[in-house]
Amino acid sequence: MSVLEIKDLHVSVETDQGTKQILRGVNLTINEGEIHAIMGPNGSGKSTLAYTIAGHPKYHVESGSILLDGAEVLKMTVDARARAGLFLAMQYPVEIPGVTVTNFLRTAKTAIEGEAPPIRTWIKDVRQSMTNLRMDKTFAERNVNEGFSGGEKKRNEILQLELLKPKFAVLDETDSGLDVDALKIVSEGVNRAKANTGLGLLLITHYTRILRYIHPDFVHVFVNGRIAEQGGSELADRLEDEGYDRFLVPSNVG
Amino acid sequence: MSAASALSKSASKTVPEPSTPATSASTLPVGQHGIKEHSDGRFGYVPVQTRSDRFKSVNVADFQAVTGREAVWKHSPVAKFTDLTAGDLDGSRYLIELTPSAAISVEWVPRTDARIGTAGLPEERAAANAWGVFDDALAITVSGEEAKEITVTRSALGNTARGAHTIIEAKPFSQATVILANTGDARLSENVEIILGESANLTVVSLQEWDDSAVHLANHFASIGRDARLKHVVVSLGGSIVRVNPSVRLAGPGSDTLLLGLYFADAGQHLEQQVYVFHDAPKSRSRVNYKGALQGQDARTVWIGDVLIGNKAAGTDSYEQNRNLVLSEGTRADSIPNLEIETGDIVGAGHASATGRFDDEQLFYLQSRGITEKEARRLVVRGFLTEVVQQIGSPELEARLQLAIEAELIGTDDK
Ligand SMILES: Nc1ncnc2c1ncn2[C@@H]1O[C@H](COP(=O)(O)OP(=O)(O)OP(=O)(O)O)[C@@H](O)[C@H]1O
Ligand SMILES: [Mg+2]
Numbered sequence: 001m002s003v004l005e006i007k008d009l010h011v012s013v014e015t016d017q018g019t020k021q022i023l024r025g026v027n028l029t030i031n032e033g034e035i036h037a038i039m040g041p042n043g044s045g046k047s048t049l050a051y052t053i054a055g056h057p058k059y060h061v062e063s064g065s066i067l068l069d070g071a072e073v074l075k076m077t078v079d080a081r082a083r084a085g086l087f088l089a090m091q092y093p094v095e096i097p098g099v100t101v102t103n104f105l106r107t108a109k110t111a112i113e114g115e116a117p118p119i120r121t122w123i124k125d126v127r128q129s130m131t132n133l134r135m136d137k138t139f140a141e142r143n144v145n146e147g148f149s150g151g152e153k154k155r156n157e158i159l160q161l162e163l164l165k166p167k168f169a170v171l172d173e174t175d176s177g178l179d180v181d182a183l184k185i186v187s188e189g190v191n192r193a194k195a196n197t198g199l200g201l202l203l204i205t206h207y208t209r210i211l212r213y214i215h216p217d218f219v220h221v222f223v224n225g226r227i228a229e230q231g232g233s234e235l236a237d238r239l240e241d242e243g244y245d246r247f248l249v250p251s252n253v254g
Numbered sequence: 255m256s257a258a259s260a261l262s263k264s265a266s267k268t269v270p271e272p273s274t275p276a277t278s279a280s281t282l283p284v285g286q287h288g289i290k291e292h293s294d295g296r297f298g299y300v301p302v303q304t305r306s307d308r309f310k311s312v313n314v315a316d317f318q319a320v321t322g323r324e325a326v327w328k329h330s331p332v333a334k335f336t337d338l339t340a341g342d343l344d345g346s347r348y349l350i351e352l353t354p355s356a357a358i359s360v361e362w363v364p365r366t367d368a369r370i371g372t373a374g375l376p377e378e379r380a381a382a383n384a385w386g387v388f389d390d391a392l393a394i395t396v397s398g399e400e401a402k403e404i405t406v407t408r409s410a411l412g413n414t415a416r417g418a419h420t421i422i423e424a425k426p427f428s429q430a431t432v433i434l435a436n437t438g439d440a441r442l443s444e445n446v447e448i449i450l451g452e453s454a455n456l457t458v459v460s461l462q463e464w465d466d467s468a469v470h471l472a473n474h475f476a477s478i479g480r481d482a483r484l485k486h487v488v489v490s491l492g493g494s495i496v497r498v499n500p501s502v503r504l505a506g507p508g509s510d511t512l513l514l515g516l517y518f519a520d521a522g523q524h525l526e527q528q529v530y531v532f533h534d535a536p537k538s539r540s541r542v543n544y545k546g547a548l549q550g551q552d553a554r555t556v557w558i559g560d561v562l563i564g565n566k567a568a569g570t571d572s573y574e575q576n577r578n579l580v581l582s583e584g585t586r587a588d589s590i591p592n593l594e595i596e597t598g599d600i601v602g603a604g605h606a607s608a609t610g611r612f613d614d615e616q617l618f619y620l621q622s623r624g625i626t627e628k629e630a631r632r633l634v635v636r637g638f639l640t641e642v643v644q645q646i647g648s649p650e651l652e653a654r655l656q657l658a659i660e661a662e663l664i665g666t667d668d669k
Contacts, residue, residue, distance in 0.1 A: 054622050057614070082624035090622075094615045098637025107633065108623035143637070160623065 002032040002069050002085070002167045004200060009064035011045075011052050019060075022048045024225035026064070030168060030200045037203045037211060037236060040222030041244045046204045047091055049222075050172040053202075054088040055081050068168070083112050085167030089157035089174050091204075096144040101156065102126070104144045105163060112164055129162045133189050150177035158189040165193070170202040175210035187213030208240045223247040304594060305562045306532060310375040314386050317379035326378045329556040329588055331524055334495060335469050338443040339380045343417035345387030351407040357398030358430055360406060362390035369393070369421050373447035374475025374501055381473045384417030384443040391419040396430040396456065403648060405433040411440040413467070418444040422458060426451035426479070431648050433459045437492070440468040448476035450484055452506065457485040457647060463658065464493035472498045480506030480535075487646055488544075490517040490525045491658055499528040504538035504567070513542045513574075515557070516642045516655070518662045519585070521550025528558040531574070533567035542574035545642045547635055547662075549581035559591045559607075563600055571601040578609040579638050581631070632663045 011023035022045045030036050040046055052059045053066060055078040066073040068084055076084060096104065105126060110116045117125075130139065133155045145153050154174050161169055171190065175183055187210060193199060203214060211219075211233065219235040220227045221244070228247045229235070311317065320339045322332040332339065352360055370391060376382040394406065422432055428451070450456055462470060470493055478484050490496045502511050517525045531540045546555045557576040578587040591605035612634065620630035636659060643655050 054618075056618055077627070078618060078621035079624050079626050079630075082622055088622055090619070094613070094619045096616050096619065096634065096637060098640045099633050104620075104623075104633070107625055107629065108620075111624035111626065111629065164623065 002200065003067075004030045004086075004168045005065075005067040006049075006053075007065045007067070009049070009052065009066065010062040011048055012060050012062055013048070013058055014060070022059075022225050023052065026226055028202075028220065028227065030202060032167065032200050033194070033198045034218065035194070035201045035203060035214060035216045036218045036220060037205060037216035038220045038222050038227075039205060039236065039239055041248065044222050045225045046222050047172055050088055050091075050170045050202075050204060053081075053086060053170055054078065079111065082164075082166070087161055087164060087166035087169040089154075089161060089169060089171040091172040091176070093145050093153045093157055095146045095148075097146055099144050100141055101144055102140045105160065108160065108164060125163060129159050129189075132162075132192065133159055134185050135159065151179065151182045154178060154186055155182070155189075158186050158193075162189060162193045162196075165197045166199055167197075168200045168202070169193075170204065172204045173206065174203075175205050175207060183210060184213060190214055208236045211236050221247055304596070305530060305560045305592075306564065308377045310377050311382055312371065312375055312385045314379060314382040317382055320379050324378070326528065329558075330497060330526060331495060335380070335441070335471065337415040337441060338469065338471055339383060341415050343383055343387045343443065344414050345384075345389050345417045347390055348408065348416070348418070349410045350392065351409065353405050355402050355404040355430075357396065357400070357402060357428075358404045358432070359393075359395045360404070361393055361395075363393040363421070364390055367391060367393065367421065369423060369447065369449060370419070371447075373449050373477040374473075374503070376445065376473065378473075380443040380471045381445055384419065384445055387417040388419040391421050393421040393423070394432055395421075395423045395425070396428045396432070396454070397425040399427050399429055401429050401431075403431040403433065403650075405435055407435040407437065408440075409436075409438040411438060411442060413439050413441055415441045416443070418442060420444065420446040421449070422446065422456070423449045424451060424454035424456040424482070427453045429455040431457040431459070431651075433461060433648070433651060435461045435463070436470065437463050437465070438468070439465045440470055440493075442469070443471045444473075446472060446474040448474060448484065448486070450476070450478045450482040450509075452479045452482060454479065454482040456483070457487070459487040459489065459646065459648070459651060460498055462488075462490040462493050462496045462498065464496065466492065466494060468493040469495045470497065471495075474498065474500040476500065476502040476511070477505050478502065478509040478511060481508040482506060483510040483512075485512045485514070485647065488515040488517075488527055489655060490515075490527070491662055493523070493525075495524045495526075497524075497526040497528075499526075499530070501530040501532070502540070503532045503534050504540060504570075505534055506538075507535045508537045509535060510539045511541070512645070513540070513544075514642050514645055515544030515546070516639055517544075517546040517555055518639070518659065519546065519548045519550075519553035519555045520662070521584075522552050524554045524556075526556035528556075528560070529574070530560045531562070531572065533561070533563040533570045533572060535566060536568045536570070538567055538570045540570075540572040540574070542576075543642060543645070544576045545578070545639055546576075546587065547579045547581055547639060548585035548587055551584040553582075553585040555586075556588045557590070557607075558588075559605065561591075561593045561603070561605070563593075563595045563597060563603060565596040568597055568599040569601055570603070572603045573605065575606040577607075577638075579635060580609060580611045581635065632660075635663060636660070
């Protein structure tokens, strides 16, 4: 059974005003097949955690470790992390001009599997996943994310999740900017991926509405660079009613 | 794209094109349109020199020795090819290879051929030097309405300083793709005249895959007749110094041109293109799209795009753009668009120019999907250049260019 362990993670970024501390000791263990939701106010460091797991060069790890089945993820290049089984659905996916979705997906799949996927089944898989996500066939020949609407970009992220079959996926606000229908479609995609591969999920969100479709096993409240409280799905409901105020009080005083 | 979107619009004074070359040194080709040059007052007002006013001559002696300060030379390493601007050139025939095609004749014609000088005349010394020496011109004449393609390859020019002249004529209503492929070594200055008769549809591709040592200075002069369409493509990948400057005159009403360029400069390479589009007839249309990548120490590219919408060119539509992708430190890309409009009645005129570094976020996105950094870079560069390749319209050539770009990318990985 796979496990992703984040241990006492401290992360900073360089800003014009100097080094800024963002993550201040994050501890989190995700087992295969588990769904963890992370909720927290703007600027609390949720995306920083997501990007640090994926290895974005902007974020500087000061201390701590991230282990995937015991192997130190922090020592791996960005692409090696993906090949090891990590996936990040980004909050703001970037456009890649001149690279079609088809070409991109095939290149990524080949990189992750270490060999080109058998052409027939691959084309079938891509079509099926696109149909499931209600993505028009024409997207296949469009350039990655170029001119995609916010919702289309998110679907494209989940398309990759389904096709690349990671062991662990971090979804950074995949729900924001989606209307109800799209939210359902995307959630179904995530649930399908989980049912097919048994992946572990770290779901970053501001709202409980996605949790109606994707049921978390654990909910973590993220405040000021660390996990302030954790519980079951009932915690999410409480957050929806009460907001983050009671967590914010201490950090706001200083 | 409306007239209002034009980024620079100068109501320059129109001066008729000089029919005979001036000989006085004071009218030598300096200055550039768009830059308003005024006298110091003693001689009163000096009109802006429009691009069409540039001094022209077929006689090399009419041009002063090249200093590198001239508008046409100031971006080029002129000291490295004084043999072409000031030396004696070999104007004899050279070896060509070709894939024969019905309804396209390829032959050597004498200097007295009536077509010579009809599409344009030299505006600088290297071009005039070549014009003076060629024994025979290579004439590629296209007739017949059916689509066809021909490739004329030069691969054995060697390192003798040469001057050459080529005529490509598309008869009225004819259609073809003419590919001029260049490989091997060369020290060449040449003029290429492209003449499109009424309603002709011609694609000309000049493909520079020279050896690392080659120096190639080319001026292409095109004249496009009524309702005719020229697609002109400059692909510069190989060579030490490659300067291919297309000048296109939209001479007939309804004439249309698409000027494409693709270049990839490695360490030490100088790749230059000075594009000039002259709208000289009503309802003419032009699109210019040049894209380049630079990688390695002293990789250098120059793109100058002059568009002149003359006073006869009512109802024209033009847009030019140049984009450069900088892949490493130590490179330099110059990108200079100029737009000059002499008529108030235009459908659209605009330009865009951008030189950007490799986008780290794109790289991160691709890598986060398991793709190695090297492969991710290739994908992005290929993607960037593909837009131009896909517009060429010759599947075989497109495939070949994709491979050539691939080879460039692999080549740069090794450095
Ligand atoms: N490059 C940077 N320069 C300056 N500050 C940064 C930089 N990157 C992140 N930050 C800051 O770090 C903090 C955490 O940002 P992060 O994006 O991780 O928050 P978040 O919890 O994902 O917020 P949101 O809910 O708005 O997405 C914010 O205050 C942000 O402004
Ligand atoms: Mg965020």
